[in-house]
Amino acid sequence: MEPKLRILIVDDELIVRESLLYWFKKYGHEIDTAASGPEALEKIEQKPFQLLLVDIKMPGMDGIELLERVKKDYPETLVVIITAHGSIESAARAMRAGASDYLLKPFKPEQLSLVMEKILSQQKIASDYHYLKGCLNQITQFDNIIGQSPPMEKLYGIILEVAKSDASILITGETGTGKELVAKAIHAKSQRAHLPFVAINCGALPDSLLESELFGHRKGAFTGAEHSRRGFLEVVSGGTLFLDEIGDISAKMQVDLLRVLDDKTIFSVGSKTPVEVDFRLISATRKDLEQGIQKGEFREDFFYRINVIRVHLPPLRERKGDIPLLVDHFMAKYSHETTKHVDRIKSDAMALLTSYDWPGNVRELKNVVERAVVLSKSRTLTLDDFSFLRPAHAALPFEPMTLKEVEEAHILKVLDGQNWQITRAAEILGINRVSLHKYIKRCNWQKPA
């Protein structure tokens, strides 16, 4: 079977649309038609076409204008212009504007057939190119970690470097920065790559359950232990153990793990027989463990055992240059998963995404793009699709503030914005000036000199 294309036929004459429609149907191509330039743009906005056949002479927006608009917004779409005999100069204009070919109508069936052969080979080159581009992205992605910014380039170097050693690693970084992905990448580049990678989220498990997950238990060791179970420390056998949210484990668990790291043996719950274990430990935390030590919540000796090498992940706001790359990646991922054709984003929407501070980092961006793709009614994401990320909200760094604190900060901002003109500020705030005066007095605020 020949490759099938999605083709849009644009002509104001019904008879031309129909004859081309019948013609292309004989090849099994997927065909749609539009009677005008604006109708064509509307259809392209809804779903992608690989080829447009456009009549140059149409009332309103003519074929050349449509061609220019399409080439500007959807440069990968191929356009063939149909023009009347004797207007060869307009055909030349079309070619300069980026048309792939032109047909002088009426044309012979074999002429259209030849043009289509050429288009199909161009289309093949284009998809090969996209395929290659995809491969290149894969390489820079470094096992699903996406980014080409200097902090990420530096991170890739660090991952390769630390993967060589067998020392314990502590990955630090804010929530949503991809600590588990980095742990997996280190494992994948290490000598233990062919052995298991076992990840446990310590923050999600109560202490007793965590203990049995890690160390396993003998049958009857506690109520509900109907079978013996090997713990992850044993299951990981030679691989990498990834303990996420290590800052959340209890003091007792810290002691137990410290002993495992020293002795390389474990006793499962309810058993007296030691089992030898071998693994590389990678831990991760979003907390400041040094501060935890000062407060006496985290054992210093355990800290030094897990923190032999430190890898810090930058928050997304420190590598905003990667946001377009990430947005493209998530857009493709969720378009694929939802089988929707959402493959582009308006520049003002992208500007909003890059200006936002992303307190939840890559994970938050991922969720935001997923939500936008799922709800989008067209193939292009617009500012409206991200209206829930209001700029006012975006400008406020996320801090665990009380309502009172937010209120004070907001009133101060309005006052500053109005140069402390009480009447105007009160108007904006929707309260009367007396109330505002009282508020200022109660807070002991002074107009800045």
Next chain:
Amino acid sequence: MKERIGVVPLGEVPALAVDVIAANITAYYRLPADILLKRPIPESAFDEARLKYNAGLLINMLGTLDFSGYSRIVAVISRDIFIPIFNYVYGQAVQGGSHALVSLYRLNRNADGSTPSASLVFERAAKLALHELGHLFNLYHCNEPKCIMHFSGIIEDLNKIPFYLCGDCARRLPR
């Protein structure tokens, strides 16, 4: 309805050409094919500007005629036919439809202007009919050069393709 193909001459058409077409339909599609009474060419399908017959209008006209007892109709015409965007076509059929049309007009001249033998003209006519009938059976153009559903651009291309469907197209044929 069981498939039964009617081959109908439109206007004056050499009887032998119609016979050859019907015989080949039976031979290659293994379907009964009967030669029907000649019907007049509706002059309303003639395009004064192009001096040719509009294939789409002719097909529409065929749809208004009574061909009871026949599941598909292949009409044969000696005049030159076109569809609006093209200068001419050799044949026309609506994908998955019931009426097809083939024109003998361009079959008796080679691309270089020489005249082919009568037997070659009949061969071309038969292939054209088999190809258009394939469209009625909802077969698409096929990439395989050794297939009747391969698109023939210039007349010599019709010489190169075989009478039969390739394996892929044969499997797609509704049974």
